[in-house]
Every structure is written in structure tokens, then in C-alpha cells.
Amino acid sequence: MKKMLVAAFGTVSALSLATPASAQAGATADPAAQNDPAATAPGVVDNGEIIVTATRRAERLQDVPLAVNALTGEQLAQSGFQNLQDIQYQIPGVQFGSSPNDSGFRLRGVGSAGGFSSSSEQNVGTVVDNVVIPFGNPMQSLGDLERVEALKGPQGTQFGKNASSGVVNITTRKPELGRFGGSAFASYGELNDYNFNASLNVPVGQTAALAVYGFARGNDGFVENVVNNQDWGATDVWGTRAKLLWKPSDTFSAYLIGDYAKGTQVGPGALWTFNRFPTGNALAAARNATVTALGITPGFRNDKSAENTATTMRDENYGGSLELNLAVGDYNLTSISAYRVYDTGQITFGIDSYPLPIFTGNNNTAAAGDGDRTFVSQEFRVTSPTGAPVEYVAGIYLSRLKTGLDGYNSAQLRPALPFSAQPQLSITSGRSTTRTQTDSAALFVDGSVRVTDQFKILAGGRYNYDWVDAQSFSVADPDYPSGTVGANGFTVPYTPRPLSTGSTKRGDWSGRIGFEVKPARDIMFYGTVARGYLGPTVTFSGLTGAQVTVDPQTVVDITLGAKTQLFDRKLTLNGNIFYDRYKDLQTSVFNGLEFLTENAGGFEAAGFEVEATWRFNRNLSINAAYTYSDTYFTDYVTACPDSTVAAGAAAVAAQCNAPGSTATTPLFQARGEPLSGAPKHSVTAGVNYEQPITNRLTLDASASYYYRSETQYDPGELYARQPGYDLVGLNIGIGAPDGAWRVGAFARNLFDTRFHAAVIGLPFTTGAGAVNWNTRDGRRTIGGQVAIRF
Numbered sequence: 145m146k147k148m149l150v151a152a153f154g155t156v157s158a159l160s161l162a163t164p165a166s167a168q169a170g171a172t173a174d175p176a177a178q179n180d181p182a183a184t185a186p187g188v189v190d191n192g193e194i195i196v197t198a199t200r201r202a203e204r205l206q207d208v209p210l211a212v213n214a215l216t217g218e219q220l221a222q223s224g225f226q227n228l229q230d231i232q233y234q235i236p237g238v239q240f241g242s243s244p245n246d247s248g249f250r251l252r253g254v255g256s257a258g259g260f261s262s263s264s265e266q267n268v269g270t271v272v273d274n275v276v277i278p279f280g281n282p283m284q285s286l287g288d289l290e291r292v293e294a295l296k297g298p299q300g301t302q303f304g305k306n307a308s309s310g311v312v313n314i315t316t317r318k319p320e321l322g323r324f325g326g327s328a329f330a331s332y333g334e335l336n337d338y339n340f341n342a343s344l345n346v347p348v349g350q351t352a353a354l355a356v357y358g359f360a361r362g363n364d365g366f367v368e369n370v371v372n373n374q375d376w377g378a379t380d381v382w383g384t385r386a387k388l389l390w391k392p393s394d395t396f397s398a399y400l401i402g403d404y405a406k407g408t409q410v411g412p413g414a415l416w417t418f419n420r421f422p423t424g425n426a427l428a429a430a431r432n433a434t435v436t437a438l439g440i441t442p443g444f445r446n447d448k449s450a451e452n453t454a455t456t457m458r459d460e461n462y463g464g465s466l467e468l469n470l471a472v473g474d475y476n477l478t479s480i481s482a483y484r485v486y487d488t489g490q491i492t493f494g495i496d497s498y499p500l501p502i503f504t505g506n507n508n509t510a511a512a513g514d515g516d517r518t519f520v521s522q523e524f525r526v527t528s529p530t531g532a533p534v535e536y537v538a539g540i541y542l543s544r545l546k547t548g549l550d551g552y553n554s555a556q557l558r559p560a561l562p563f564s565a566q567p568q569l570s571i572t573s574g575r576s577t578t579r580t581q582t583d584s585a586a587l588f589v590d591g592s593v594r595v596t597d598q599f600k601i602l603a604g605g606r607y608n609y610d611w612v613d614a615q616s617f618s619v620a621d622p623d624y625p626s627g628t629v630g631a632n633g634f635t636v637p638y639t640p641r642p643l644s645t646g647s648t649k650r651g652d653w654s655g656r657i658g659f660e661v662k663p664a665r666d667i668m669f670y671g672t673v674a675r676g677y678l679g680p681t682v683t684f685s686g687l688t689g690a691q692v693t694v695d696p697q698t699v700v701d702i703t704l705g706a707k708t709q710l711f712d713r714k715l716t717l718n719g720n721i722f723y724d725r726y727k728d729l730q731t732s733v734f735n736g737l738e739f740l741t742e743n744a745g746g747f748e749a750a751g752f753e754v755e756a757t758w759r760f761n762r763n764l765s766i767n768a769a770y771t772y773s774d775t776y777f778t779d780y781v782t783a784c785p786d787s788t789v790a791a792g793a794a795a796v797a798a799q800c801n802a803p804g805s806t807a808t809t810p811l812f813q814a815r816g817e818p819l820s821g822a823p824k825h826s827v828t829a830g831v832n833y834e835q836p837i838t839n840r841l842t843l844d845a846s847a848s849y850y851y852r853s854e855t856q857y858d859p860g861e862l863y864a865r866q867p868g869y870d871l872v873g874l875n876i877g878i879g880a881p882d883g884a885w886r887v888g889a890f891a892r893n894l895f896d897t898r899f900h901a902a903v904i905g906l907p908f909t910t911g912a913g914a915v916n917w918n919t920r921d922g923r924r925t926i927g928g929q930v931a932i933r934f
Contacts, residue, residue, distance in 0.1 A: 200537045209660040209670035211296040211720045217289030228283040233850045236769035236828050241821045251296045251310035253773035253822030269307035272314045280461040280486040284381045284405045285359035287341035290315045297701040298676025300654030301590040301604035308676035319353035319389040333927020337363040352390040369449040371499045376411025395471040404462040412493040415918040418442035422911030450499045458489035474529035486517045505555040517547045536591030548579040567636045574640045576618040583611040605655035616684035617643040641689040646682040648693045666709035674701045683741040697730045717756040724749040745779025768829035775819035784810040787862035790912040814859035825853035842881045848873040857902045863914040869899040888929045896924035
């Protein structure tokens with residue numbers, strides 16, 4: 145069965161390479177409001193094409209001279225997906241990582257580069273309703289989603305310095321004036337996977353409307369912890385969003401948004417299970433025996449954890465924004481003010497994977513609800529008239545990001561267990577606290593000049609200045625007092641670190657220049673050269689408190705692309721080729737004692753994307769897409785891989801002899817190795833079908849396919865690899881032709897294909913041990929859905 149479906153999708157791909165960017169659903173755009181994105185209702189025009197705001201003005205997706213894909217909220221809802229990161233299974237060239245070596249979104253294989261980075265920003269920015277989101281996930285439910293846009297390549301000109309590799313731009317549904325209505329959705333599947341949400345739109349007089357949205361979702365655990373008798377990975381998330389739109393005239397609108405979400409997860413963030421035992425010495429053998437005695441067999445499909453630490457993770461994510469739009473003649477003035485808070489509760493954790501307290505950690509917030517991280521931003525911009533010979537968006541952007549505002553980190557290591565509980569080391573020198581404040585100010589302008597009716601010059605620039613102030617210190621831990629016997633035993637003497645401060649300030653620029661050629665209405669060619677950068681920061685190590693000032697990371701991107709529609713717009717065929725070169729890479733570097741975030745060499749990425757949609761008629765469409773991205777380090781010196789050390793002295797001498805190597809600390813030059821977490825090949829494909837049964841009943845069905853090639857998660861590490869895998873999803877339902885109700889069934893990961901968020905080396909060992917970082921997506925979910933609208 146699986147082979148037949150895969151073969152069928154292969155045939156579809158051979159017929160036409162495609163993307164879901166032109167699928168059905170959504171609202172009709174108002175061309176008269178194109179200069180006021182807040183007043184526009186971007187969605188889908190009559191022929192099924194999405195209207196987006198990738199350039200900060202409402203445009204037909206096919207008219208945007210960027211490598212951008214889009215997906216509507218209705219497409220995601222019908223697919224059965226319920227997390228923002230699930231867009232990776234439907235938008236080509238998008239991945240999402242949740243492990244330290246691969247965190248956040250990736251576009252074209254590029255995201256956070258090379259593990260455990262404490263940089264204050266991601267390479268791929270996230271923007272929700274025009275607000276930059278530097279931390280957390282404000283979209284814990286997709287029921288309120290209008291659309292998602294994935295903009296690839298540097299987007300710093302308009303979206304800021306945290307968009308050096310691209311942007312995931314998210315828009316939620318706006319309140320509708322003069323309409324009372326609402327919706328409700330419920331789904332239930334395997335592992336008690338539940339997802340409920342409801343919305344209500346209420347007119348407030350003739351000029352305002354209020355929209356309220358609430359949700360709750362969760363699932364049972366899927367990793368059996370045999371030590372604590374718990375199923376780890378169980379989650380429960382709930383939240384709400386309220387939006388008020390006031391439009392007293394055709395020239396002014398005010399849009400106020402507030403949201404709150406709270407989540408819990410049984411178990412730590414690292415849902416680790418043994419993939420491979422470390423070997424090579426008596427200590428490893430003794431530790432491995434404690435796991436074997438629990439009936440656990442290491443392997444890729446191992447879903448049993450032996451971690452001894454019991455914990456529940458809790459977080460809160462909330463904030464608000466106010467967007468004001470004023471039309472002055474043909475120009476539009478926009479102000480966006482935003483404030484966000486992210487708060488985590490106390491967490492105890494162990495990351496050694498054994499049923500022994502080898503490593504114990506504790507993240508403790510001083511006062512729940514005060515917020516570990518806060519962010520405030522203000523943007524002013526002016527948008528010129530659409531269709532003028534010179535079009536531009538220009539503005540000012542200000543922000544302040546604070547991290548580490550309350551609480552502390554404490555970690556202990558007992559390296560001789562199980563032979564002895566001594567020594568017991570406080571590797572954080574007591575309770576450690578690091579706080580950082582980053583202030584940013586920027587001026588930007590981006591737009592185009594129409595030279596002829598068929599040719600435009602694209603240009604834009606942004607100058608950003610950052611001020612970073614950081615401090616770090618530790619205090620004696622009363623649970624692990626220095627040099628004495630405490631409640632947890634004797635702790636080797638340590639000296640708390642005194643207050644250390646550091647600061648940096650830098651100005652830098654990003655920008656683009658390019659062209660757009662439209663020889664015919666439905667054919668466009670474009671090309672851009674863009675420069676992006678990731679801002680500077682100051683970091684402190686968790687072990688010694690060593691301070692590092694990290695310079696900005698820069699990238700130069702070259703993209704050439706084409707967007708075409710043929711056969712009366714039934715076939716949409718797009719493609720692009722790209723080349724990226726990164727310098728002063730912000731990543732973790734091993735200095736012989738510990739990992740520090742530094743500037744370390746760079747990497748390159750080169751490849752192409754091809755995508756299309758064939759719309760046979762209003763009832764049937766097929767799509768598929770292929771992304772090839774070859775990423776590789778050009779210079780990156782790090783610790784010798786454990787698998788090389790385990791192979792013996794000859795292997796170490798041959799492979800780990802980078803400059804700075806010593807007999808006790810051999811270093812590995814990872815030049816030519818692929819970027820951590822970056823697949824070389826990725827494929828998405830789908831079929832959508834809708835057929836009226838009677839005047840009151842319509843059948844809809846869809847199928848999706850996703851393939852991701854082998855991925856490496858630690859340069860040079862033989863065992864830190866995720867084999868290639870493919871996923872199949874199905875959805876079928878019946879409902880009213882006008883969408884008033886629908887009942888359906890869905891399947892995510894239909895064939896229960898096992899894959900992980902990452903496969904990484906086991907900490908605190910040198911015997912080439914590896915662990916699976918489990919993910920809910922690596923389990924099948926078959927369930928049902930019910931939806932109503934009124």
C-alpha cells in the first residue's frame with residue numbers, strides 16, 4: 145500500500161512539480177486597500193491564488209519578485225496539522241528543529257548553525273501580525289490563522305536583522321465589520337490527541353468589530369520512562385486571542401491585539417532515548433548495565449527512557465500589539481507598537497540518559513509570571529501608492545530585548561557514578577545567572593523603480609545599530625554548599641563567580657538590489673543580490689563564566705527565479721536557483737575545556753527549488769515541489785568527534801589535527817561537512833479533490849506526501865545522523881457547500897514512519913554514544929474532525 149501511494153505521488157511529481165501556494169480557501173482581497181495592509185483582507189482571489197504581504201503591501205503571490213511560498217489557514221486545518229512547525233510538511237524547503245543542534249525554522253536548509261548557540265537571535269525570523277517575535281511560539285493553535293508566508297533568503301531590509309536567512313510571516317484572521325458570526329472546530333485522534341478551538345466575531349456599532357478566539361489542545365505521552373513510570377511527552381496547551389478593529393473612516397484604522405497561551409509537558413524538553421551505548425571503558429560498561437537491567441535495548445526505534453529525573457515543563461507566552469494606519473493622500477502611514485513576555489516555571493532535568501544522577505540540573509524562576517524574557521518594539525513606516533513609477537516602504541524600527549530577567553541555573557556532575565558518588569561537582573559554581581539587554585534602532589527603505597512597463601529595478605537598504613549589555617554571576621547554592629555536606633551530599637569546594645559585565649555596540653547594514661522583468665502578463669523573471677546580518681551579542685559560558693563578545697554574522701545571497709502561469713492559468717510553474725555565503729558564523733566552538741559561542745569561520749549553501757500547481761478544474765488540483773540545498777562549512781574547528789576518538793589514536797591523528805590541537809585536546813576541521821540539521825533533498829506533494837454530491841452536500845479529499853533526505857546533526861559524528869524518511873497524510877470529509885459544517889477523518893504520518901527531531905551524541909561520554917531526540921510527529925495519528933461556521 146505504501147509503495148503504491150509513493151509511486152503515485154512520484155507520477156504526480158513527474159507530471160508537474162508544484163507547491164500549495166495556489167490552493168483554495170480564504171477571503172477575497174480588496175484592491176482599493178492595497179496601500180493599507182492592516183485594512184486589506186489578504187487571502188485568495190477568485191481563481192484560487194493567494195494574496196500576500198511579503199513586501200508589506202497586498203500583492204498577488206505570483207507578482208512578488210521573491211522566493212516566497214504561502215499556505216492558507218484552511219489548508220492547514222483540513223490537513224489535520226495543529227502546530228506552527230507543521231508547515232514544514234506542506235511548504236517546500238522549510239524545516240523546523242527542536243534540539244540544541246538544530247533549533248527553530250530552517251529555510252533552504254539554513255537556520256541556527258551548529259549547536260548550543262547562545263546568540264540572542266535566530267537566522268530565520270518569525271513575524272506575527274507585523275510584529276517580530278524573538279522568542280517562544282505565539283501561535284500555539286492554527287484555528288485563527290489566515291495564512292503563512294515563507295520568505296527565503298535575507299529579508300533584513302524590511303523585516304530586520306533577525307531575518308538574515310529568511311522570514312516566516314504569519315497573519316491571523318482580522319475582525320470583520322458589520323458581521324456577527326463564529327466557528328468551532330474539534331478533532332480527536334490516537335494518543336488522545338485533542339484539538340478544540342472556537343471563535344466569535346461581534347460587530348461593535350458600524351465602525352468596529354471584536355473577534356475572540358480560544359483553544360485547547362494536547363496529547364498523551366509517547367516515550368515510556370521506565371524509571372519514573374511516566375509517559376513523557378504528554379502536552380496540554382490552552383490560550384486565547386482577542387482582536388479589536390476600529391475603522392471610523394476610509395482613511396484611518398486602529399487594530400488592537402492581545403494574546404495569552406499556557407502550556408505544560410510531562411518530562412523535560414530533551415525526550416532522549418538511547419540510540420547507541422557508549423563503549424570503550426569500564427565506567428561506560430557499568431552505566432550501560434543499569435539501562436540493560438531495565439529491559440531497554442538501544443536503537444533507532446527505542447521509545448523507552450531510563451532518565452531518573454522527574455519533571456514537568458511549564459511556560460507562558462503573552463503579549464499585545466497596536467497597529468494604526470492613516471491614509472494621507474495616496475500614502476499610508478503605519479505605526480506598530482508591541483510588547484511580549486515569555487515565562488518558564490521551575491524545571492529539574494538530567495541530560496545523561498542514565499537511571500543515575502550523573503548530571504542534575506535546575507532552572508528556577510524567582511517569581512512565576514514576571515517573565516524570563518521581555519520584548520518591546522515600535523515601528524513607524526510610510527507606504528507609497530501602489531502602481532506608481534516609484535514604489536517604496538520606508539520607516540524606523542526600535543526594539544529592546546531582555547533575557548534572563550529572573551531566576552538562576554544550577555547544575556551538578558558526578559563523573560564517577562556508579563562506582564562512586566564522589567566527586568560531586570557544581571559545574572555552574574553554585575546558582576548562576578546571566579542577563580542580557582539588547583537595544584536596536586534601524587532606518588530602512590525598500591521598493592522598486594518602474595523603468596518600462598515590463599522592467600523594474602528592485603532596491604532597498606537598512607542600517608541597524610545595536611547596543612548590548614550583559615552580566616553574569618553566581619552565588620552559593622544552599623542545596624549544594626561548597627566544600628561541605630549538604631542535603632544532597634558532599635560538594636567539591638567551588639568559588640562563586642563575581643559579577644562580570646560586558647557590552648558591545650555595532651552598526652551594520654543589510655540590503656538588496658535586483659530586477660524584475662515581465663515580458664507577458666503571467667510570466668515574470670527576477671534576480672536579487674542581498675546582504676543580511678545577524679546582530680552582535682555578548683555571551684558567558686555556563687562552566688567558567690568566560691566572556692565572549694560575538695561580532696555580527698553576515699551573508700550574501702544571490703537568487704535568480706521565474707514565476708509563470710500557463711494554459712489559462714491552470715498551470716503555475718515557479719522556480720529559483722540560489723547561492724549563499726556566510727561569514728563570521730555565530731556558533732558554538734570547543735576551546736579545549738568547554739563550548740563557547742564565538743565567530744567561527746563560515747558556510748555556504750547552494751541549490752535550487754522548483755514548484756508548480758496544475759488546476760484541472762475547480763474540483764481537482766495536484767501539486768508537488770522539490771528543493772535541493774547543498775550546505776557545507778567552509779571553516780569550522782570544533783571538538784574531535786566521539787566516533788573518531790572511539791576508533792583509536794590512529795583515526796584521531798588522521799582526522800583531528802586542526803590548528804590548535806594538542807595531545808589531550810584534538811580538534812576537528814569540519815570544512816566540507818554539511819550544516820547541522822540541513823537535508824540536501826526535500827519534496828512535498830499533494831492532491832486536492834472536491835465534488836458536490838447533492839445540492840446540500842459536498843465531498844472533499846486530499847492527500848499529502850513529504851520526503852526529507854538524510855540529515856547530520858553533529859559535524860563528523862558518525863552516529864549523529866537521521867536517515868531519510870517520507871510521510872503520507874490523508875484527509876476526507878463531507879459537509880455543506882457553503883462551509884457551514886463539515887465532518888471528516890484525517891491521518892498524519894499514515895504509515896507510522898519513525899523519525900526523530902534529532903540524533904545527537906550523548907553528553908559526558910567519549911565512547912561514541914548517541915541518543916534519539918523523540919518527537920510527537922514521529923508517531924502516527926488517525927482521527928476525526930468536526931467543524932461548524934455561522
